[in-house]
Amino acid sequence: MVASLNRVRRYAFLSPPYCLKNKVASKLIILMLAMFFALPGAAAPTDKEKMAAVMVVINLLLSEPEPTSVELSLNQFVNRQYLVRENFDVEFESQGRDVEVCFVLSSSQIQVSINGQLQTGNNAARAGENCYTVPSSQQGAENAISFSVANGQTVRLSAISIDTTAPRRLTLNSLTRVGWDNDAVRKVLKIFAFGGHATDSQINTWANMPPRFAINEMLNFQQHNPKLSPLAAGERYRQTASRYGTLREFAEFLSSPNSNLPIPENRREQYRVDRYNFDDTFVRFVTTRGLNPFRQRIGFWETNYHLAVNLDTDVTREQIAVYYDEIMAAHEAGLPYHQVIGVAAKSAAAAMQYGHRRNEWVFDRREQEFVLRGNFDFAREISQLYYGIFGVNDPNHENGTIIETGKMLTDMRVPYINNVGFQTFVSFETDQHHTGDLTILGRTISGVDASQKIDNLMPISINHPESLANLPSMIIGTLADDNLTPAKVTQINAAWASMGYSNKNLLTFLRAYAISDLFHSPDQRKYLTSHERSLYLANKFNLDNLESFFGGNSYSGRAGRQVDNIINDNAAGDIFRPLHNVFGGQTSQEAADSAVSFEQNYNMHTLHEYEIRDTAQCDSCDQGDAWWKKWPSVLPRRADGKYYVADVAPWLWRHAVGRMDEYTELERAHLYTLLGAYRRDIRNNGDIGNGDQDRTFDLNLLMCIATDYQRREGANADISLANLTSNGNAWYNSCTPEDDGGSYSPSERALLNQAYTSQDIAGNPVIQSLLTQMGQRTLDFDGNDRVREHSLERVNVALGFIFTTPFVFAEGQ
């Protein structure tokens, strides 16, 4: 029975009304007690006495017995925790279809039965998430999943859900909870939120929820998403958790001398909306915690790709900021996508970009007729770029729709004020507007001015057959999948169309796609553009807001990961200066085929490795105070309070790459070495101390030292990690150019040049022994400042190594 994927528990039946009654009674008593104390004729106890009495009663009531059952309906998710002390039942009625029941257990010390059948062997419950498939054929009128624990034991049961085994959202097949795991959550965050800032705990929580519930928490357009972007533990700069959620507000915050920021006051003005480093402001908008990286990811795509405008044209920074905020406000308000696009179409930024702010419908005396004075640029692109309507097989497109659209886009003035410049809004006038009806896309478009006409055109555009065929794949093709096959496009289009004529909502669509088997299939692949990669890696590297604000700059000390320089060095086109103008920024394919992007990234982490290593601490950069990178607050720590290399290495890999599929002996060996191969000292008494751990080794050098030391000292030489990294005769005098006439010997060169494959590593006892020893070394974040600094640096360098692997340039299997 019960196809299982692991886990479960036992059966006990207590009716839900029992629990419900208890809760109602509790509330009534509390209410009566409160009223009693409020009666005028009552004795007048002191406030303290009142409170004490109330608390006694409340505590009494709250100590009610834990419920021993819960009844679920299909698609229900119980987001609470139960303490199972003896028995507990999860009940559900027959669903007439196969269902998947999932829950999370805190321990495996529990038994699970399904409709009375004990789950054993591979089906036995485990700590963590458990999911069972209950086929329709094995469901009764009433069904129960029963949990039981031995007397005296307590197991926490949580995150219970029941769903179909083939869930769909819109028309897309969704993952079930079985397929929705930690890696899937991280993949969504990588592609749709520049990685986000969610904690490991939060990621696990999402992974243990039904995907449709998790995705709603992960992806929304609110200005602040505290689960996706929580403040760091002990965060000093907390303002963004509740304020500065728009680009304009954030720019004002970042540039103001009155803000509480670690950036020196005289270095803030560059981040003003109207200043040269406005693109850097946006970088910080993405990387600062407390905001919403998903909102910014979509905002970046909208304003730099789909609805792109370009600072290299006539558009001003202020206009772009307003453009960005208004588009995202429309998304936040949940407007249908055609209305969101309408906001863009009616913006000052678009009017400046395309020049239709000058378009006029005027009487030409020579021609003795009204003519359009202006251009037809946006008249074409409002259909093509915004909706994917090219006019294929439409004989009226060029000479009809585009010309008529040009007439629609008349008398959209962007007011100009002397000594101030162009305003950030469009004034829709009628004097020089073609006020009559127009025929666009085969439909009559009316309106007294361009604004009304645009409003009336947008729903027609989004439902145009070409738009229905092209826009969904334009969205997904740019955001999430570089390998869209016709079959995938068909499915995506169907999902889009299923939202109906007037309510195609981008967020609903993206959520459905993000948990679909299309996105999570082996066929999905996404090359990260330079922008996506640099912002993602910044979010993986930065741990608090000081790092985001610094962004790799040095203000009495360097902190944070740079982004803008990377984009520049990649020649990928600045933010808000798309490489292809209104056709958008660097494409995924361009980024993937750019050897320059690879080269710049590689050299940044090797030749200039100090730029990432160095961002470990500063003495006074935090408004005169010292700052330390917060690795200890996120890295895994064992019960003994120590950070072991064997734990930290895989954590870093998962943190940066998002999954462990490619974490093999090869990756393990290099990461262990970068984290654990540091020099220790020999004290006066001959013991080995920690030293300041400043000197480090790479795998090849360590093996070269071991080999050369053994060659010089004999076969019985001590090539333990401790000796190799503390004995100067080993670490400094072995494998050196000095003992070979100023350059390395051929055998040393060969060792330094050796490529150790996974197989080599697995089969080499010396390496395995060293790895074991390095895995047991710890990162000492509690030692003296030098040790602490160098421990932090080693983590930075290890992460920098991961940042040079192929696996940060793309997402795919």
Place this chain on the structure above:
Amino acid sequence: MSTNNFDRRQFLQSALCSGLLYGAGSLPGFMSSAQAAPAPLNQRIIANLFFDGGVDFRHLIVPAYDPAPDSFGNKYWKHRWRAHRVSETNQATWQARFEDDYYPITVGGSGWNGGLVDVGGLNSGTTFGIWREAGWLIDMFRAGNVALVFNAVGGTNRAHDLSSLMLNQGNLLSSLNQQDRSGWGGRLARSAGGNSISLISSPTPFSFGPFGNSPNYNPNRIDNRELISIQNSREIGLFDFNFNDHQVNHRNQRRARTSKSYYAALRQETIPEVYEKFMDHESKVREFGNLIKARLESVPIPIYIQALMRGVNGPNGQPINPEPNPNSENFGDPRRVLRNSYSFGRQIQNFYDVVAANPELNPRVLSMRYGGWDSHNNQRVIPNVLASDPNTTESRGIESGFRDIFGGKFGSGQSSPNALHGGFSALWASLPNQSDRNNILLTMAGEFGRQIRDNGDAGTDHGKGNLMLVIGERCRGGVYGEMFPDSEVDKYDNTQLNTPDIDARTEIDHLFASVCNWVSPNSGQFVFPRTRSGYSGTAPIIERAGMFNALFT
């Protein structure tokens, strides 16, 4: 490692010949034994310059003003007065614009040197003008090295992205959902057995290679093993450790070795296909960098090419492009020549360097890009300073681009020591060997043309047909196709036509197939399958059958 699709070991056997030691192999087509001197170019290459945005070549090469009201030369100026910034009604300004700013040539007459061809005799007696500041183009044309191909079409629609895709892929049948097809440059490189080198950091689809080996490759899949992109040829390469240094003392060398060792090992393992590209980059950039560095170590960047990007003095010590304003604190100081110096100037430098290192790099196809041609408004801008500073780099609309690309003076005569070379002029002046110039062919096109009437915003909107250029000292210069078709005359005043443009008469296939054949004999039919005899689909249109048969001398 995990998964599927691609066995790195198999790839290595054909590509890198690496054992456990890395750095010992060489990439396919990259030769070893670099030498420190510019090498003569002994094989034919093409460089394709993509005019991104849909260039209005009808602004660069125009019909002579003609007072006859029904003539092409009158209609043109009547309907282009805003784009040229002349009077709407005062025809004297049209005439002055042509005479002052365009170098006149009459087919078969004045300025028409021996050797130039007018294929089919379609244009006999037609007078046209080449924008005078495109001095290099004028001289190259007069020297018989420029083929002007009229009424050509690279994209069958007026959408930038789709037409660009068609042009770059060399396939007018492509649709927007077929991004994963090879480019005609990549196919040519594969056919020619050489490398496709992008002189810009983000390669265009033109450079994307086909899947498989010539002539059996699959043009509908991409394999970019032969493609490398360059941002700055003088700095390309991966940082490496140095055997002369004690490794314990150099953090960055230890760190570099970690990644180098890692990639060398990973190359012998199986990884998901999606990550292959980055493995390729690692080996290509490393080796390419080493080779080009060795070759160029003692080869200076020529003065004229340096001057494209920054202020330098010429060979005689005098400043190139000196600041002319006596009130400027920089008065007399040398200035960069190009407006778009960072991108296009760098591409010219990369071009020079790739030629200089051609024995190692085995280039057959180079790709370049110059953007900014989507001139819906202000097609011609006349900055105030222009009158006193004709060499200003302030924006002049699309004329800035024309000047960057075609500007300067170079030809059969001696150039001035302080000549103000534009991009290709500087390159031509700097290439040390005649064989270099003989073996280079330039192709130039935008994704579509512009409408024949300007719009009300002093610009031009998207059209279809356009002019394309093929330039090289082995090209048979002249005019191919009817320059200013009679059939267009009526379009100008036809108010029923809202968006008149140049009729497409010649699709790119035959033109560029001829170019391919010049680079690598018989490759054209593989790169452009629609030109193959026996092709069963719709054949590409051409204005006169066989008109490119004698495109090269």
